[in-house]
Amino acid sequence: SSTNATAVSATGNHNALVGEKHRLSAEIERIVQGHLKYKYEDVSDGWDLIHQEGEMKVYRREVEENGLVLDPMKIFHTIKGVTGHEICHYFWEFQYRMEWETTLDSTKIIEVLDPQTVVFYQVHKRVWPAAQRDSCFWSHIRSFTSSDEDQPTWLVVNYTTSHLLAPIKSPQVRIVANVALICETVINEPPLNPKDIKRENIECKLTYVAFVNPGGWVPSAALRSVAKREYPRFLKRFSSYVLEQTRDKPILF
Ligand code: 14H
Numbered sequence: 223s224s225t226n227a228t229a230v231s232a233t234g235n236h237n238a239l240v241g242e243k244h245r246l247s248a249e250i251e252r253i254v255q256g257h258l259k260y261k262y263e264d265v266s267d268g269w270d271l272i273h274q275e276g277e278m279k280v281y282r283r284e285v286e287e288n289g290l291v292l293d294p295m296k297i298f299h300t301i302k303g304v305t306g307h308e309i310c311h312y313f314w315e316f317q318y319r320m321e322w323e324t325t326l327d328s329t330k331i332i333e334v335l336d337p338q339t340v341v342f343y344q345v346h347k348r349v350w351p352a353a354q355r356d357s358c359f360w361s362h363i364r365s366f367t368s369s370d371e372d373q374p375t376w377l378v379v380n381y382t383t384s385h386l387l388a389p390i391k392s393p394q395v396r397i398v399a400n401v402a403l404i405c406e407t408v409i410n411e412p413p414l415n416p417k418d419i420k421r422e423n424i425e426c427k428l429t430y431v432a433f434v435n436p437g438g439w440v441p442s443a444a445l446r447s448v449a450k451r452e453y454p455r456f457l458k459r460f461s462s463y464v465l466e467q468t469r470d471k472p473i474l475f
Pocket of ligand 1: 319344355358380399400401434436445448452453
C-alpha cells in the first residue's frame with residue numbers, strides 16, 4: 223500500500239519486502255502469539271479497575287520488583303464510527319505520531335525490517351525530577367481473520383529491542399516495554415449491500431495492554447499516579463484524533 227511505501231522510502235530501505243524473513247521474525251511471531259493468547263485472560267482476578275469513563279475501562283495489576291513498579295495495564299474501550307484497521311493505522315504510522323502523542327520529545331524510524339515492521343527510537347518527556355527516558359522498540363502491524371464472516375482483527379505490538387543506532391547514553395534511562403493494541407470491528411445492523419455500510423453502523427472494540435519497566439529508579443507512588451492519569455488521557459486523545467482524521471474519509475476496512 224502507499225502507506226508502506228512511505229515508511230520504506232523514509233529510511234531508504236527498498237529491500238524490505240512483504241513476508242520476507244529477517245533477524246526479528248521469530249521473536250515477533252512469539253510475542254504476537256503471546257498477546258493473542260493473553261488477550262482472553264480474565265481481569266476479575268488480581269486486576270483493579272482504576273478508571274472508568276464512558277466505554278473505557280482501565281485495569282491495573284500491582285507488581286513490584288526490587289522496589290520498582292512494573293504494574294501491567296489493560297484497557298478496554300469501544301469507539302463508535304471507526305474500524306480496527308483505522309485505529310491501528312494511526313497508532314502504527316510514524317507520520318501521525320507527534321499529532322496525538324503528548325508524552326514524547328521526539329520519535330524516529332531507525333530501521334525498516336519489512337513493510338509491517340519498523341524500529342523506532344523515541345525520547346520521552348521528562349515526567350519526574352529523575353533522568354530523562356528513551357525507548358527503542360520494534361513496532362509491528364498485522365491483521366488476521368478468524369472466520370469468513372468476521373471483520374479482520376488488527377493489531378500493533380511495540381516491543382523493546384537493542385539497536386546499534388540507539389546506544390544507551392547515560393544519564394538517559396531506557397524504558398523496557400511490551401505493548402499491544404488489539405482491535406476488532408463490529409458492524410451493527412449490517413445493510414444487505416456491504417457498500418451501504420456507514421460510519422454509524424461500525425464500532426471498534428479495542429484492548430490495549432502494556433507491560434512497562436521504567437528502568438532506573440522512580441518513586442512508586444509518583445509512577446502509579448502518573449500512570450493512572452496518563453493512560454486514560456492517551457486513549458481519549460488518541461481515539462478523538464482518529465475520529466477527527468477519519469470523519470470525512472471513506473471507511474478503511
Ligand atoms: O503506546 C503508546 N505510545 C507508543 C507510541 O509512541 C509507544 C509505547 C512505548 C512506550 C515505551 C516503550 C516502548 C513503547 O507503546 C501510548 C503510551 C501512553 C503512555 C502513558 C504514560 C505512562 C506513564 C508511565 C510510564 C512509565 C515509564 C517512564
